[in-house]
Amino acid sequence: MRVAIVGAGLAGLAAAVELADAGHQVDLYEGRSFV
Structure with a gap:
């Protein structure tokens, strides 16, 4: 499954x-240029 996560906080x-460890494809989006 492909999953999108908005927000790269804790x-x-x-x-x-x-989710990645469970075998899912994860796309992580963050509004700032750093995490």
Whole structure:
């Protein structure tokens, strides 16, 4: 499954790691130019 996460704060990054570890394709979007 392809998943989009908006916001690269602590919760967004943790969710991205968990989903990627579960085999999902993760797209992470952040409004700022740094995390």
